[in-house]
Amino acid sequence: MNNRFVINYTPGPTYLHQLSGFTKVLLFIVMTVAIISTYDVRILWPLFFICLAQMISMKPNWKPIIFMFLFTFVTVTLLGNVMLFVVSPDAGLNNCGTETIIWTSKTGRFYISKEWLWYVFAVFTKRTASFASVMAFALMTTPSEFASGLNKCGMPYKVCTIISLAYRTIPDIANDFIDIRNSMMMRGVELGKKASLGKRLKNNVTLLVPLIMSSFGKVTGIANAMDLRGYGKYKKRTWYAEHEPTKADRLVRGLTIALAVLTACYIVWSKAIDPWPAKIWCPFSDPSQIRNVSLEESFFLFRWLKSLFQ
DSSP states (O other): OOOTTSOOSSOOSSTTTTSOHHHHHHHHHHHHHHHHTOOOHHHHHHHHHHHHHHHHHTOOOHHHHHHHHHHHIIIIIIHHHHHHHHHOTTHHHHHHSOOOEEEEOSSSSOEEEHHHHHHHHHHHHHHHHHHHHHHHHHHHOOHHHHHHHHHHTTOOHHHHHHHHHHHHHHHHHHHHHHHHHHHHHHTTOOOSTTSOHHHHHHHHHHHHHHHHHHHHHHHHHHHHHHHHTTTTSSSOOOOSSOOOOOHHHHHHHHHHHHHHHHHHHHHHIIIIISOOSSSSOOTTOOGGGOOOOOHHHHOHHHHHHHHHTO
16 A cells, blocks of 8 residues: 555555445545535534544545645635635635724734634634545545545546546656756756755756657557557546445445435535525624624625725
8 A cells, every 4th residue: 555645556455445335435435525515513513523433544644644734724724814815815704704904903903803713723624524524435445446436436537537537647746846857957957956946947948858758658558558558538437446335335335324314414404494594604603793704805806906996
C-alpha cells in the first residue's frame, strides 16, 4: 500500500479497505451530500468525527495528510478570512441575521462581530469536514475500486476507465518530474534555492515541456494496448476489483442508506417545514430579532454602487 500520494493502489488490510467499490462510492456520495446540505455545526462536527474515525481506523501515513491540511488552511482559510474581513465585515449579519459588535476600527469601516466569528467558524468546520471526507475516501479506495463503484452507480464504464487511468498516472508523472529535474540539474540548470525566484520559475517552465511529451508518449502506448485488446467493443464490462457484497458491505450500506434518509429528512425539515429565520444557525442570535437582509445589503459592491448614486 502506497501512502506517499494518499491514494492507495493495492487494497489495504483494514475493515474499510475490504469493502467493495460500490459501497465506498455510495458512502462517499451520501457523506458529501450530508456535508454540503448544511452549515449547522451541530451536524457538521458529528460528520467530521465519523470521517476522522474512518481515517484513524485505516492507520494512514499522516505526514502528507497534515501537510495538505495545513496548506489548504493557510491558502484558503486564513487568506479567505482576511479577504472576507476586508470586503464584507458584515458577513455575520448577512448570514446570521443579527449583529453583536465586539471591535470597531477608528474609521468605523472595519469591525468584528460575534456573528462574523461564528460564520467564519461554521465555514471552517464545513471545509474541515469536507477535507476529512475526501481523505477518508482516498485512503480506503483504489483507482480500480473507484471506477467499478462509479460504473455500478450508473456512470458509463469508458468514463470510469478514464478516471481510473488519471489516478494511476499521478505517481508516474511525479516520478518523471523528479527524474527530469535531476537530469536538468546535472546539466547545470539551476533549480535549487541558490537561484533567484524568477530564474527558478523560468527553468521550471522549460521542465514542463519534456514532462508533457513523455506523458503523451505513455498515453499513446496505453491507447494502443487497449485497442489491441478490443476495449470498448461491448456496452458493458466486468471489473476485477469489484467483488460480491459481504456482511460488512451490507452493514455499511444499511448505515449509509440510514444516513441518506436522515439527510433527506433534514433538508425537507430545515428548508420547507421549519426553516431557521437566517441562513446559518447561530447560538448568539435570538430568532425574534433576526431580520432578512436584502441582496443589496448582502454584497459590499452593491452597497458601494448604491452610495455613489445617493
